[in-house]
Amino acid sequence: MEVLNKLYDMTAFGAIGDDPLTLVMLVLALFLLYLGIGKRFEPLLLVPIAFGVLLANFPGGNMSVTPSTEIIEHMTILEIAKEHGIMNMLYYMLIKTGLLPPLIFMGVGAMTDFGPMLRNLKLAFFGAAAQIGIFTVLISAVALGFSLKEAAALGIIGGADGPTAIYTAIKLAPDLLGPIAIAAYSYMALVPVIIPFVVKFTVTEKELKINMKEQDKLYPNKVKIKDMNRIKIIFPIVLCAIVSILVPSSVPLVGMLLFGNLIKEIGSDTNRLMVAASETIMNAATIFLGLTVGATMTASTFLDKTTLLIILGGFIAFAISIFGGIMAVKVHNLFAKKKINPLIGATGLSAVPMASRVANDIALKYDSKNHLLQYAMSSNISGVIGSAVAAGVLISFLS
Amino acid sequence: MDNISSNLSEALILLAIGMITVFLILALVVVSGNILIKIVNKYAPEPSKKLTRASRSATGTAPEVVAAITAVVETVTAGQGRIESIKKVEH
Known part of the structure; x- marks a missing residue:
């Protein structure tokens, strides 16, 4: 009998029975795994996050992230690993220091082509308008009783950029990291649903039929690019200098993005670096980011009213950002001869390239010759810069 | 309540500063991009x-x-x- 008792103690059955809310978290983890594997919603991130939730909520495994305290912050990495397990070691080493989001941005940069933006520079403005959701939700969250830092971390979900949302949450509201990451990546996965939803209520059929290529023929660009390769190499260096001088707090994100882009654009001379940034480092960073963020989500930290408000607030931030971009195009069209399809404004979100693909598909439904992917990519890529700059402003004012 | 209202006024200031900064940076992206294109077109017109x-x-x-x-x-x-x-x- 004693042996059986010892065997029972060795397993997690007893601990699960003691805290039934753990079961809710395990079900949530399985649901997220289903979304990632079955529905293919951002599987590269949702699967590691979901598995992190699973690992963290099996009692006795010592794989959940312990909320930051003064004691932990004064411990060495070795002591954290010894006392709190390897997941805490990874979290405090890679997440708490803010290391992984910039590394992921470097990989994103190494996969980004600024060409469409350089060909349609004017459209980059709409990436700015689409950041309005971040700040309107910040105000709404403050009105609901969130602190300024928490509200800012919540609002940044509206930028539709996972690494930026995580980076801002780490800097401003680390306790809300789990729900913010889940909301950000879930809504990014739901871009094909959210953009058509907002477009349906805000854009007329006539506007959706605005053909960008025909507009280009009617009102051609004054400046033609003669040497795109050379410009693509110089551009990230110039842009890095501008952002570094004006919003230094956004440099960890934007700077790494532009470095990644530079090593891509140089070509074969830095090909190995580009492969490392966009594959080796990016993949490793994504695994550790997903697992550790998932491991912050335990029943005690996740199952409360705040999480629900974050999920709801994140959706509103997303929708307002899309609305802001669309409205900016509409205002532009009131005054300009050369009309722009409002879908270009809707892609001012950072979710690259999914937002552009969705906009392209919507445009093709109304006019089978209206391929606006290249134009949408312009505001889409500028949205990445815009949301990182917005995050930089929030961090420098609030941290 | 006072805390919320003071936070709200700070949030409004953040809205103004944040949006102006984002627009400013992207305006500089547009301007610097155009200048860069013109310079490269002028001094290196042959595609590399x-x-x-x-x-x-x-x-x-x-x-x-x-x-x-x-x-x-x-x-x-x-x-x-x-x-x-x-x-x-x-x-």
């Missing part, structure tokens, strides 16, 4: 040849063969594939 990954890794492979293989890989992989090296397999 970007060394593709394939052209260097293909030791001894004729450029037209590299171009053909690159085109096939681009088409088959829908632009996602990349040529790391080209090796001739002896039968």
Whole structure:
């Protein structure tokens, strides 16, 4: 009998029975795994996050992230690993220091082509308008009783950029990291649903039929690019200098993005670096980011009213950002001869390239010759810069 | 309540500063991009040849063969594939 008792103690059955809310978290983890594997919603991130939730909520495994305290912050990495397990070691080493989001941005940069933006520079403005959701939700969250830092971390979900949302949450509201990451990546996965939803209520059929290529023929660009390769190499260096001088707090994100882009654009001379940034480092960073963020989500930290408000607030931030971009195009069209399809404004979100693909598909439904992917990519890529700059402003004012 | 209202006024200031900064940065992106294009057009009007990954890794492979293989890989992989090296397999 004693042996059986010892065997029972060795397993997690007893601990699960003691805290039934753990079961809710395990079900949530399985649901997220289903979304990632079955529905293919951002599987590269949702699967590691979901598995992190699973690992963290099996009692006795010592794989959940312990909320930051003064004691932990004064411990060495070795002591954290010894006392709190390897997941805490990874979290405090890679997440708490803010290391992984910039590394992921470097990989994103190494996969980004600024060409469409350089060909349609004017459209980059709409990436700015689409950041309005971040700040309107910040105000709404403050009105609901969130602190300024928490509200800012919540609002940044509206930028539709996972690494930026995580980076801002780490800097401003680390306790809300789990729900913010889940909301950000879930809504990014739901871009094909959210953009058509907002477009349906805000854009007329006539506007959706605005053909960008025909507009280009009617009102051609004054400046033609003669040497795109050379410009693509110089551009990230110039842009890095501008952002570094004006919003230094956004440099960890934007700077790494532009470095990644530079090593891509140089070509074969830095090909190995580009492969490392966009594959080796990016993949490793994504695994550790997903697992550790998932491991912050335990029943005690996740199952409360705040999480629900974050999920709801994140959706509103997303929708307002899309609305802001669309409205900016509409205002532009009131005054300009050369009309722009409002879908270009809707892609001012950072979710690259999914937002552009969705906009392209919507445009093709109304006019089978209206391929606006290249134009949408312009505001889409500028949205990445815009949301990182917005995050930089929030961090420098609030941290 | 006082705390919320003071936070709200700070949030409104953040809205103004944040949006102005984002617009300013992207305006500078547009302006600097245009200036860069004009300078490069003026001083380096001839398109520079970007060394593709394939052209260097293909030791001894004729450029037209590299171009053909690159085109096939681009088409088959829908632009996602990349040529790391080209090796001739002896039968």
